[in-house]
Amino acid sequence: MQKKALVLIESSTTGHLFHHAAKRLGYVPILLSEDAERYRGLGLIDPVAVFANTLSVEAVIEVCQRLQSTYEIKGILSSSGAYAAVAAGVSRFFGLPGADPDAVAQCQNKFEQRTRLKAAGLATPAYRYVTDPHNAVEFADAIGLPVIVKPVVGSGSMGVRLCTALPEVSAQTSYLLREEDFASSPGVLVEQYIVGPEFSVETMGQNVIGVTAKHLGPLPFFVEIGHDFPAHLSTQVKQEIATAVTTAISALGLQWGPAHTELRLGPEGPVIIEVNPRIAGDFIPQLVRLAYGLDLIKEAIKLVVSDAVDLTAPANQCAGIRFLNPGSDGVLRWHCDVALARSVEGIVEVELYAPDGSQIRRRGDFRDRIGHVIALTSQAAQTDSALESALALLDVRIEAQ
Numbered sequence: 001m002q003k004k005a006l007v008l009i010e011s012s013t014t015g016h017l018f019h020h021a022a023k024r025l026g027y028v029p030i031l032l033s034e035d036a037e038r039y040r041g042l043g044l045i046d047p048v049a050v051f052a053n054t055l056s057v058e059a060v061i062e063v064c065q066r067l068q069s070t071y072e073i074k075g076i077l078s079s080s081g082a083y084a085a086v087a088a089g090v091s092r093f094f095g096l097p098g099a100d101p102d103a104v105a106q107c108q109n110k111f112e113q114r115t116r117l118k119a120a121g122l123a124t125p126a127y128r129y130v131t132d133p134h135n136a137v138e139f140a141d142a143i144g145l146p147v148i149v150k151p152v153v154g155s156g157s158m159g160v161r162l163c164t165a166l167p168e169v170s171a172q173t174s175y176l177l178r179e180e181d182f183a184s185s186p187g188v189l190v191e192q193y194i195v196g197p198e199f200s201v202e203t204m205g206q207n208v209i210g211v212t213a214k215h216l217g218p219l220p221f222f223v224e225i226g227h228d229f230p231a232h233l234s235t236q237v238k239q240e241i242a243t244a245v246t247t248a249i250s251a252l253g254l255q256w257g258p259a260h261t262e263l264r265l266g267p268e269g270p271v272i273i274e275v276n277p278r279i280a281g282d283f284i285p286q287l288v289r290l291a292y293g294l295d296l297i298k299e300a301i302k303l304v305v306s307d308a309v310d311l312t313a314p315a316n317q318c319a320g321i322r323f324l325n326p327g328s329d330g331v332l333r334w335h336c337d338v339a340l341a342r343s344v345e346g347i348v349e350v351e352l353y354a355p356d357g358s359q360i361r362r363r364g365d366f367r368d369r370i371g372h373v374i375a376l377t378s379q380a381a382q383t384d385s386a387l388e389s390a391l392a393l394l395d396v397r398i399e400a401q
Contacts, residue, residue, distance in 0.1 A: 003028050005071035006301060007064060009078040009087050010054050011039045013281050013366075014297065018079050021298045027074060027305070032063060057089040057101075064090060075304035081108065081155055081278040097304055103253030104277045110189050111152050113252065113274060120251035122244060123271045125192040136173040136190045137166050145169075146193045148222075151176050151185035155276070156366040158182075162193060162220040194264040194271045199231055201245045201261045202280055202288060204299065207311055208242045210292065212284055217325055221364035226322040226387075229287040232380045237265070244270040252277075258300050260284075283372065287319040290348065290376045317376055320383045322391055324352070324371035328398045332358040332370065335395040341373065346386030349374040350394070360398055370396065 006027040008018055022029040028048060033039070036049035050067070053059035064073060075096055078087040085105040091098030106112045111129040118124050128139040129152065140147045140163065149172040150160040159176050163169045169190065176182050198214040211233060215226030233241070245261045252275055260280040262273040279285055285296045293315035303309050326332065334356045342350045352371040354360075362368045371394065375386040 002070065002072040004074050004305075005030050005048075005067070006305065007032060007067070007073055007076040007090075009052075009060060009076070009083045009090075010034075010080050012080040014279065014285060015039065015079045017285060017297045018077075018301065021295065021301055025298065025301060025305075025307075027301075028071060030067065030071065032060060054083055054086060057086050057093070060086055060090045061093050064094065074306075075301065077300070077304050079279065079281075081276050084108070084277050091304075097256075097306055099257045099277060100253050107252050107254060107275060107277050109152055109186070110150070110274055111187070114189070114191075116251055117248055117272055117275075120247060122248055122251065123266070123268065125194050125271060125273070127189055127191040129187055130173065130190055131177070131187045133170040133173040133177075136188060137170050139190050140169045141166060143192055148191050148193050149173055149176070150189055150191075151182045152187045152189050153185040154182065156281075157222045157224065158363075158365045158367075159185075160222050161364070162222070164220070168220075194266045194273075196264045196266045196271075198262065198264050198273075199241065200227075200280060200284070201241060201263065202284065202296065203245060203249060203259045203261065204296070204303070204309070204311055205255055205257065206246050206249065208245065209288060209294065209296065209311065209313075211238060211241055212280070212287070215322070223325065223365060223368055224282060224323070225325055226320065227282060227284055227287060228318070228320045228380065228383070229284065229291050230318070241265075241270050244272060245275075248272050248275050257303060258296065282366070283321050283374065286374070287321060290374070291315065291317045291319040317378055318380045318383045319374065319376045320380075320387050321372055321374045322387045323369045324373075324391075324394060324396055325368050326360045326362060326370060326396060326398050328400070329361050330359075330398040330400045332356060332360050333397045333399055335397055337393050341390040341393040344375075344386055344390045344393070346375045346377040346382060347373060347390050348376050350390060352394075 006022045019029040030048045032052040052063040088099045088101040130136045146164045200212045202209040211231040213228040213231035217223040217225045258279040260276040292313035354370040373390045377383045
């Protein structure tokens with residue numbers, strides 16, 4: 001009898017959670033990757049790793065056809081948004097549940113997505129797609145500074161920068177167009193900077209699970225240094241956000257499966273920044289599980305393998321995470337008591353990623369993080385207080401070189 005398998009195309013910071021959940025549900029997790037070794041430190045539990053050209057639907061189909069001689073493939077997905085369209089295309093080929101491949105592919109291009117959202121009448125930042133610095137500067141000058149300059153395709157705040165002067169706009173555009181890290185992006189998006197607090201909305205199909213409040217690091221970058229779930233908002237504001245997000249999901253053809261929508265609450269109401277056709281990263285699924293008792297990753301897998309999905313939230317607590325970020329480049333020196341930080345009431349997890357003596361070179365995105373603290377209490381204010389108390393015990397110093 002063939003073993004039931006779940007095919008996972010590449011991975012992400014939440015990839016190990018998918019592997020754990022797949023095993024608990026009785027499936028063999030099979031990792032398809034061009035380089036599985038890069039995931040060695042992510043805590044994947046005994047994955048069956050198979051080489052594949054994971055950017056090609058046809059190549060992944062061929063690998064899956066070979067795997068069918070050994071496994072009964074029940075579902076195909078990716079925890080990484082970069083491979084969501086491939087997973088959807090392969091799922092469609094095998095007649096398995098999945099999102100619309102064309103809708104996902106269009107959504108991954110921020111310019112195409114923004115154009116469709118605007119056509120649906122949703123509030124979005126003013127924007128322009130550019131392929132040279134001159135056009136970027138021209139548009140920034142026309143709508144007024146500051147503006148955000150970012151790659152058309154990308155994630156994790158990589159390459160995203162607030163520019164407050166026209167020479168900065170030119171320099172950032174030139175940088176994104178020439179750097180190898182952004183070679184997969186067909187161009188650059190210049191957009192209006194919306195002033196207001198930032199949130200993300202976690203959904204499954206048209207079901208709004210909840211709203212996450214974001215904490216951002218210092219400008220000009222947009223590094224997320226913390227999250228609170230659920231966000232402390234009035235009923236009216238939550239309804240306005242839910243309406244904007246479900247309208248956006250419908251406009252983009254993403255009514256099937258999980259999505260992670262980022263928005264800002266501007267002076268005129270919610271402004272959609274982007275919709276990602278995947279489950280949230282950055283420990284947000286863990287916060288949802290802690291606060292609501294709802295395992296989004298398990299339910300996403302159940303959706304993919306045609307099991308009944310249960311989005312009931314049996315709990316109602318307040319969870320939060322704060323990331324540790326270095327303030328400068330140099331040599332990392334920890335002066336902290338991790339055990340004492342873990343003993344703070346309400347703290348459920350303290351992790352340090354980088355050992356003492358590590359060389360620190362900041363990049364202005366999620367890769368700058370060197371640790372995190374997670375708290376859970378019955379009140380938002382208590383959770384915030386617990387996080388602050390634990391962080392005060394984790395002194396980070398950077399020695400200049």
